[in-house]
Structure formats: structure tokens, C-alpha cells
Amino acid sequence: MHPILLIVFLPLLAAIIGGLGNRGLGNTVVKSLTTGALFASCGLSWMTFIPFLAGTAEASVVPVLTWVHSGTLTFDWALRVDALTAIMLVVITTVSALVHLYSWGYMAEDPDQPRFFAYLSLFTFAMLMLVTANNLVQMFFGWEGVGLASYLLIGFWFKKPSANAAAIKAFVVNRVGDLGFMLGIFGTYLVFQTTSIPEILAAAPGMSGASMTFLGMHLQTMDVLCILLFIGAMGKSAQLGLHTWLPDAMEGPTPVSALIHAATMVTAGVFMVCRLSPMFEAAPVALAMVTFVGAATCFFAATIGTTQWDIKRVIAYSTCSQLGYMFFAAGVGAYGAAMFHLFTHAFFKALLFLGAGSVIHAMHHEQDMRYYGGLRKHIPLTFWAMMAGTLAITGVGIADVFGFAGFYSKDAILEVAWARGTELSHFAFWMGTIAALLTSFYSWRLVFLTFFGKPRWDQSEHIQHAVHDDHGHAAHGHDDHAHHDAHGDGTAGYHPHESPVSMLIPLGVLSIGAIFAGLVFAPPFLQSEEFWGGAIYYNEALLHAMHGVPVWVKLAATVVMLIGVTTAWFAYIKDTSIPGKFVAQFRMLHAFLYNKWYFDELYNFLFVKPAFWLGRQLWMRGDVGLIDRFGPNGAAWVVARGTLAAKRVQSGYLYSYALVMLVGLVAAITWVML
Amino acid sequence: MEFQASLALVAPELVLSLSGLALLLAAAWGGDKASRLISILAVAALVGAGFLAAPALCNGASGPDTLAFGGQVKVDAFAAFAKLLIYLAAAASLIVAPAFFERVKAMRAEYPVLVLFAAMGMGIMVSAADLVTLYIGLELNSLAAYVLAAFLRTDERSAEAGLKYFVLGALASGFLLYGMSLTYGFAGTTSFAGIHAALAGDMSKGALFGLVFVLSGLAFKISAAPFHMWTPDVYEGAPTPVTTFFASAPKVAAMALTMRVVVDAFGAQVQAWQQIVMIVALVSIVVGALGAIGQDNIKRLMAYSSINNVGFILIGLAAATQQGASAMLVYLAIYVAMTIGGFVAILMLKDANGEPVEQIAQIAGLSSHRKVLAVCLAMIMFSLAGIPPLFGFWGKFLVFQAAVQAGMVPLAAIGIAASVIGAFYYLKVVKVMYFDEPANVAVGKSDWAHQALLAICAIFISPLGYLLTGWLGGMADKAAAALYFVG
């Protein structure tokens, strides 16, 4: 049996057993089962990945089952293993296994743990199906599977209205993208007469420049297909325009955010573009769009991240921004760089999320950074893990000596964007550079607000509840204020505790990844065509040009990082009144950023309200007023009336019976005479 | 020589009439004390007649060899199929009767004799090859039936049922006779084959009138709407064993006779009667369904159910194909089993004093104290509604299939849609039995004969019945082939 089968299907098996067994099996059994399956899957994934690193592995396809054979439409279930897949396997199974382990601690008090773990495993299976797909339809299966799992997990606490709303929003926004993806798949099949990815990629260069006519317009075939596919990627990867669901998705439990909304699912769009890179290379307009959208998202999300107070939302916007980096890297042709950033980002962003989860856990589910402060001494291990993540995301490092993970990948992206040398790529470079400054600022802002300064916990309702629960309601039920006034040090008498070992181990493992992943894996990802083995489009010339960029370009990222950290230090440590003054000075700008560029409001006005109006019309007028009235209800009414009539005719009098017979006879005669 | 051959062909009728006459005398001299013995002998006579009729079906008899008395009677496989069903139904209504009548001290020896004569009349109906034979058979059956309906002389409802049936039956008879005279006037003959030959080609208005009148008279017998008005009152008023008989055997006979008339006599004018049959079928389905919904008496409900089912059977006739005829025969066989089972179950609903329970409200929660009975009744209701996997579905399926293959998709579609309305009241009975607060009324003990009959019917309509589809379909195909035999 090929190990890939175990890698993919162990999580499914665990999800099925755990999900169906649920409470019948009990918490411990389901948790052990799913976590065990994931660690096994993870181990096998690394064993698959290492031969690719060593350059000894060959790409292969493992058939599973016949799926559809209908006319010329033929595709089967099959698992594709090449360098690109191997990277994703490692990322997915590693983060997933660690998140499973982490959830032992984080979800310890939840009454529904088996369901949670089953969903996590189900998600992992769907994600693995996506990345191992050998045809577009199977990829779509995984694509929708992760969407489903994401919906279920965002709405895991389904008693919270906000969680349900967020789940629905994520699903609906993704539908928009998925429509594009579906049209892309249909179009691809129409043009290439196959859904098999290798066959499409082999034929793609030959289709470059081909045009088609649609509604009287002459369109470049490849551009149309790739733009449609990219719209799908935009939805899944929360790119500008279709990003609105991602921040709201933070309503889900934090491990979910780490796994789905940071490391794996949201990167599916990037993966898809890289997987289909030869296709995109034949579509210059689509590539330009990828570059532009990526660069714009990278900048836009970073600006919002600087103003948010919710610790998870900051990281969510950061994710959005980092995904933008990956996309414009792909857009300028550096698919290897994009995948490399995806790889390192998975480690440090999962780390940041899990670290934030640890903070939230310690602070009794308080997520607002305004009520944090001074946590460094109370939860030191979490602090150091978060430090590792922050150093990685901000790209701290010295060229040719040592750097944290993000240093290698982000610098590579910026350099390649400059090296590409087009106007658009230069635009992307500048956007990326500004975003790097902002990234540094908001990341350190997060760290300073959370771990440095004085405790500001007494304002937090969550903390107050926690304190009261500790001390008992009977004694302190009435006088909240008298209580925390007594301490006066801002702690409200609350003592945060470091998270349990099950949560700290994943933090430790991911910290190692965040620190060393860049150093170790930069050479194969960025400079080895043998490593990729044709899994992605490899632009040799571009990589050579990358080494020849001016020194200021190479230093730019580091410089802006330093500016960012310094600004954050001044604003949140040195003189904490600066942010307030800044906001007072630039009230409009702050409101614009704080309200996320008013995207939600705009969409609400443009789409949601009209859609609700239309829906209500269709419901009240169309469904109730027309279909129900003349359908089921009308039929029932007619039947009831008919029954009454039948009863009335059946009077019991002989003469009326005879009359009916005669009328029937006359009617029959009239009928035949006509 | 020819006379002897004719006598041999009508052997079942001879057996029935001779035993009927003998039993009549026995009834006169033996009195009501002998009624049980006479019942047993009557059942034996029916079984004997059945054995004499069966070979014609098994051989698939058809053609000139089956004609008797100079073409007046046609004893082919089709007649044999119908006769077997009739004899079975008549025997069943004899078996269930004693337990019912003895309770009210009204078991009279004339009951089995009347049933025998009615069965013989129906036998003549289904083998009629001439308008006069048709009428003799019909009236022989009807006269016995009028008396049977009023069999509980002292019961007001029974007397009312008998009178209504008689008056309206006379009216229908008038229609029929008038139609027959018109047909004879325009065709110049009363023989079916002669009418077929005479009316080939263009049909005159008078003959068309005759056809409509004849069909109306027959529609009364099968209680197809709008000639169904007597059905609920008579079914409710007549003693339940008699209702069992009315709902089963005469339906088969009249339906078979209708098929015979439209195929043999008016087979050249399909387009003339097809539309009438279609409309009558749909009206019957709808009226039966609508009428049944408002009922609270289960016998009345079964009456409307029979009207509804007749509508479905007529869809097979509207198809006007051999396949349709075969489907109708299968449906009739299943319908007889469902009806007998249903009425036997109703007979078994008795309160603590042994009084019959007929109100649907009174069988509320039956499943809690009469589990097996409730299961059987529920199965019968589901089967009547045509819900798979019960056998009732198969009959409906076959007639709809025949209609579709005859190119009458809209008819089949409307029929299927209307059967949804029908499902409502059948399911209501099941709901009352299973989900309502137990009324604890129907607690009386049942007769073993009832239990045995119900068990047989229940097994037949259960999914096990599908084991018989091949055999039953084969027989029906033979019978239908004989009906459509052209020689």
C-alpha cells in the first residue's frame, strides 16, 4: 500500500469513527483516535517529503477508484504525489497534528469535544484531497470539502448567533468565488476536453494566444479561464474583494483559526495557482490581475491590521496580507517563492494563532488587547513563542548569516518582484515594502500591548467574571467596583496561568519551525529546479535576475522592519499617549482603517440588502403568495371544498341520486354528440 | 351433438344452478337450522364450479370452440379468469356470513342460495356474447343482490339500502335496455360479433346513443362516477358480509362484462367510447377520493374507496389495448383480495358485546389492544392507497404502465396525482389506529374463519404477493389474449 493512501484516508477514517461514535465513544477515545491518526499521517508525510528534498523521489499518481466515465468526460479518484503536493502534505499534516494536540488543552472544558475533533480530522482529509488532486474535479471536491469543514468549525459554537452569522458569511462569500472556480473548470473542460491536470498543463503553452468569442466579444481563451479560476482562489484565500469572511471567521475556536484560517485552507488559492502555473504563464492578463490583487490585498489588509484591538483579528488581517504576498509572488512568476512563503507562513502564523489562543486561554476568553498588558511575566513560555512568531513574520535576520523564517521568504518575494522589472511588479514591490513596514508595526504593537506595560485587565468583563467565579458569587455579588478598586494595580486580582503542556508542545514545535524553516528550506525551494521536478513553472532567468537586484532593494525589507518596530516601541512602550494623539489628529483616516475600509458596509448596501429584499420578495410573494397559495395550500383548499361538495350531493334522497345519474347520462351523450 | 357441447361448456353454471335449486328446496324444508350446512354445501358448489371453470383459463381457451348455444355464450379464458375471481369472492362472503348473522339471529338458509344464484348470474354476465345473455345474467345477479342488500329485514338501514339499490338498479337497467334496443335497431342483431360487424366503418348517431346508454347502465354496476350514488348508502346499510360480496364479486363481473362489451361489440369504435371511459375514470378517482375524506363510517369509506379503485381500473380500459386488459385483470385480482381483507377486518371490529364497530373514531388506538388486526388493516389501507412495497401498488403500476404505453401520458399523470388525494384518507385510518388516544371500543373477540381469511388476504397483499406476479400476470395475459382474440 502506498503511504499516500494512509496519509489521506487515516484522517477520514478517524473523522468517520469519531463523528459517528461521538459521545458514545467518549472524549478520550475520540481525541486519541483523531490525534493519533493525524500524527501517523504527519510522520508519513515527512517521510514522503524528505526524498523530494534529497532529490531522490519521482512524481507519481496513485489510482484509488473509478469515478466518472461518461462520453468524453472521464476522471477517476487518484492521488498525485509530487514536490508541490509533498510540501502541502507536510504543512497540512504537521499543523493539523499539532492543532489536534493543542485542542486537548484548549477545548478541555467544551462539552462537544468529539464533534470538534471529528470536524478537524474531516477538514484535514478534505484538504489532503484538494492538494493530491490529479484532476480539477477532485480538486473541486476537496475545495468544497474544506469549505464545508470551515463552515462547520466556524459555527462550532452554534449557540452563538455571531458564530452562525460568521459561518454563513464565510460560506456565502466562498460561493461567489466557487462559482468562478466552477466556471473555470467548465471552461477548461470545454477548451481542453479533459479535466486531468497533467494533460491540461501539457497542452496549456500551446493554447497561448488562442482566442474565443463570447457574447460577440473576442477574448483570450487562457486569460478568461485563468481569471475565472483565480476568482475561485480569491474567495478561498480571502483576497481583496472577497476577503470579508476571514476576519469574521475568527468566531470559531482559536485552533480552527490556526489550522484553517492561517496555515492551510486559505492557502488553497495560492496552491491552486502554483499547481496550474503553466496555465497561468500562458495568460498574461490573468497573471497581471493576480499580481495586482495580491499586492493590493497585501497593503490593504496590513493597514487595517494596525488599528484593530481584537488579537485574533489582527492576526487574521495579517494572514490576509501575507496571502497577498504569496499571490503577487506567483503573479510575477516566482511560484517557488510563493510556495516557500506559504510554507514558512504556515509555521509562524499557526504559531501566532496558537500563541494568541494561549493568551486568550490564560485571560479567560478575553480577546481585546486593550485589556491585556504585562503578561510577559505571567505566561513566559507563551511570550517566548509569540516572540519567535513575531520575529519570523516581521522578517528579522541578517543576510547570509541567520534569519527567522519570514526573513527568507518575504525578502525573496520582494526581490523577485523588483527583479521582474515591469511596472506592475515594481508597484507590487512598493506595496509589499510598505506592507512589510505595517506588518512590523502591528505585529510588535500586538506583542507590546499584550506582554509589556502594566496590566489593564480590570476593565475586562471576562476577567471580572472569572474573578467572581473564583471568589464565589455570594460574597461579592453586589459591589464590583469596590472589589477591583481594592487592588489598584489593574489586575483586578486575577492571576493568569500558563497553558497546559498539551498546548505548550505545539507552541514549541512551531517555534522551532518559525525560527529555522527559512534557513533550512530556502535553498531547495528557491534555487533548485531538481527539487520541483516540473511540479511548478520554473523561471530560471527570473531567479538569476533576483540575485542581481540593487543592494537597497535587498535591504529595504530589513530597514522598513526596523522602522516599524521602532514606531511601535515609541507608541506603545515609550509614550502610550501617542496613539491617542495620532487618532485625534487623523480621525478620518483612523475611522477608515478601523472600519476596514467600510467594505462590510459597502457590501451590505450593495449586495446584502438587495439580496435580502429580493429574497423576501421571492419568499412572501413568490413562495408563500404564489407557490404555496396555488400549490399545496390551494390544492388542500380545493380538496376540502370538493369533499364538502361531495358530501352535499350525497344527500341520501333517491331522487337526487337518480338526477345525478341522468345528468351524467345527458352529459355523456352531449359529449359524444359534439 | 352441438347441444351437448354447449352444455359441457356451461358446466360451472349447471353445477351452480342445480345446486342452487337443490339447496333452495333444502332451505325450504330444512329451515334456518340447516343454514350452516347449506352454507358449506354452497361453498362446495362454488369450489366445484371453480374447478370446472379453471381448465379454460389454464388452456388459454379462445376462439370459436368456446362459443355455446349458437354464439350466445362465450366460455373463453377471459370468462374463466373472471369467474374464478367471482367464485372466490362469493365463497369468501359465504364463509364470513354465519358469524355475523348468528349474532343477530338472522342467519337464514336463503343467504347462501341467493349468493349462489348471484354468482351464477355473474358467471353468465362474464361469458355473455350476446346482448340478451348479458341482460339475463345481469338481472339474475341484480335480483339476488337486491334481496341480499335488504337481508336484515327488520333493520331499517338494510331495508333502505335494499330499496335504494332496487330503484336505482331498475333505472340503470332501463338505461341498459334502452341502449340495447337502440343498438339492436341500428345493428340489426343482438350478437356482439354481429354488432361488431354491422357497426364497422362509420357509426350512426343512434348507435352512438345506444353505446352511451349501455355504458351508463354498466357504469352503474361497477359504481363508476357519476353512476355511483347508490354505493355509499348501500354499502353502509347492507349487512357487512353482503357488502363484502357487493364490493368484490359484482365489481369483477360488471367490469369484465364492460370489457367484453366494448371490445367485442364496440371494438371497432374505440374512439367513440375511449374518451367517455377516460372521463369516467378520472371523475371516479376524484369523486371517490373527495368523498372518502369526509367520512367517519369505515364502511362508507370503503365504498368511496371502491369508487376510487374502479377509476384506476378504468384507466386500463381507457388504454384500449390488450396490455391494458391484462393490467385490469391483475388489478381486479389484487383489488378483490384487498376488499375482502378490508371488510373481513371491519367484520372483526366488535365491541365488548359483539356489536359491530363502524365509526372510524371508535377504532382510535386499535394498535394498542388488537395489534395483529391493526397491522393487517394498516397493510390493507396502505395497499389500497397503492404504496409500495404492498401489492396494491403493483396493480396501479400496471394500469398506469398500460396507459403510458398506449400514449396516454397525461391520463396517467393526472391519475397518479389524484391518487395522492386518495392516500390521505387511507393514511388517516392508519393514523387514527396508531397515533390517537385509544378509544378501547373494538375489544370483542373474532371468529376463527375471519382470522383465517384476513391472514390469507394480508399475506397476498404483503410484499410476498410479488412472488405471484409472474403467475398472476401470465394468467391475466392469457385471459386478455382470449378477450382480444381475432379469428
Place this chain on the structure above:
Amino acid sequence: MESLVVDLSQYLPILIFLVIALALSAAFVFLPMGVARLTGTHKPDAEKLSEYECGFPAFEDPRSQFDVRFYLVAILFIVFDLEAAFLFPWAVSLDMTGWPGWITMMVFLFELAIGLAYAWKKGALEWE
């Protein structure tokens, strides 16, 4: 439709007949009344307005009940009456129907005899 019109036109004499009959009978009823009103005096009283039929008012409801035994006897009579009516054509055509005809009639008579025996045994022929 055309044939229907032609058919109807043949009923025209009957229609004319009906119209004339209606007119004449109306004249016979209303003409004396009108003449009487114009020529004579008009002084109605109770006796003048009472119904006039055969000289005296009805004594009882004409729809009186018969004893059910009359019906029984009548039914039995009809059966044998018809039997007699049936025997005449049979008798004159016996040379054509031959033995089968003879046997058939004998069976018929036998059945009637059984019916008679049943009715006799049941006491249908006894008046009291």
C-alpha cells in the same frame, strides 16, 4: 350540425300543431271567463268558489295501503302468467327448435315448479 338542423325542420308541423293547440285551449278557457265578466254580474261566495268534482267531496286519502299479501299473490301470478305467454310461441315453433327446444322448456318449467314448491312450503300461498 347541418344534419341536426334538417332533423329539427321535420318537427315543424308538430310545433305548429302545439302552438295551435295551445292557442285554442287557451281560448276555450279564457274566452267564457272574459265574456262572463263583461256580460254578467260578479258576486262570488264560498260555495261558488269551492271545488267541484263528481258532485261530492272526497271521503279519504286515495293512496290507501293494500295488504302485502296481495303483492305476493300478484307476483306469483305474474310469473305463471308470463310462463303461459311464453308457452305459446314455443308451442308453435317446436317443430323448428326440436329436442333442444323441448328440453329447454322442460328445464324452465322444472325450475318454475321448484320455485312454486318453495313458495308453497314457505306458506306464500296461504292467505292466513
